[in-house]
Amino acid sequence: MNHNKLITQKARENLKPLGFVQSGKSRIWYKDNGWWSVVVEFQPSSHTRGTYVNVSVSHFFYESAGWAFHIPNRLPGFANAEDDSDFEHKVDKITIEAATLASHLLEKYKSVEEFISWYSRDERRSIWDDYYCGLFKALSGNLDEAKCYFQNICDSKYDRTWEDAVQRRAGEFVFLLSNPDAFKSSLQGIVSRTRNLMYLNDYKEGEIVLPWAS
Template sequence: MTQDHNSALAAAAKAVLGPIGCVRKGKSRTWVADHGWWAGLIEFQPSSWSKGTYLNVGAAWLWHEQDYWSFDDGAGQSGPRVAGFQEARSGGDFRDKARGLAEIAKRELLALRARHCSLEATAKYLASRHDEGIWADYHCGVAAGLTGQRAVAEERFAAVLVAAPVAPWMEELQVRTRELVGLLGSADMFRAAVEGIILRTRGLRKLPALADIWATHARESPEE
């Protein structure tokens, strides 16, 4: 029996990604793996022109308040795209393609988990990346501050603050950055401030309450 390509993607993702802690966001084609202070993000992205899907995978940091999801560390070579467009042909069976894409998503998510297995690992990784823009500097500064690397945090936060604020979101980011810079002298106060940001972000993105947001393993939870 031929299966609708959306249903085929949902079934494949549930079978392959569900067992490793991924949860579907409502009825969308996006799946999230909750790691407390970050999340693995998997998107079976539709096309505006044809039936089928692209595949995007990446990590989303939760230490900046926003109610939408973004790929902050893409699993692909130059962003989150890890598979090109897979067309769902009329009258064809999309199940094999859907399963193959789900397996790719699983592989890439597991690689992200290995890359970001701890705050220290993430801080080291982010510090190795330069000239990638204001968001990269902010994320690196936060990770460095959380792991006691004050000099690195100050350097990367300074890069955020010297950027010309050409949009309201940049002004807001710089206000938050100044607040965090002022807390770098106290590891406990800095960590508490970032934890508050993460908790608010989790609320905005409707993630469940956790006893410990600093644990890095994915939580298994029922499909929404």
């Protein structure tokens, strides 16, 4: 059997029952939760036929036409389609492991606090850590803390053009946070635009409910 067809078959057997769907004809499968997804990527090697497997959490709070792996996890090992006589067994095993991890992530990241914990971890911080931590702080109801993260972006110096765009967005959020309804509307629009760019059209306008603190 063609190794790509085998990977698709095993993904269908082990991921589809969890609600995952294939992204076109690619090696990416995702579970769509409206404003976020868990993504399983069967990543090819540039040297030989086969697959690594990445299981990641992705959310839709900055416009992009492709999947962004915000919270990445790579399963150990590589299933080699050329050298492994038990390639089918290895793909089956690693896909079951991916399904197990995906189930764990789907449950864990129902909580906004888990996203905050990830983006405030004690590692080298980037503009994205401040941007997303600010957004999740806002979702949790901590608007003053959210504003501090966005203001930090505004007060920093960056070298890349795309960082300037993020900085301008952060400045807009600093202004909008004084009007929570306007901020919520802006964030809802970002999610909708991102989903449209990615051709994720299973949800209708107004059906996606962001996890605002009550």
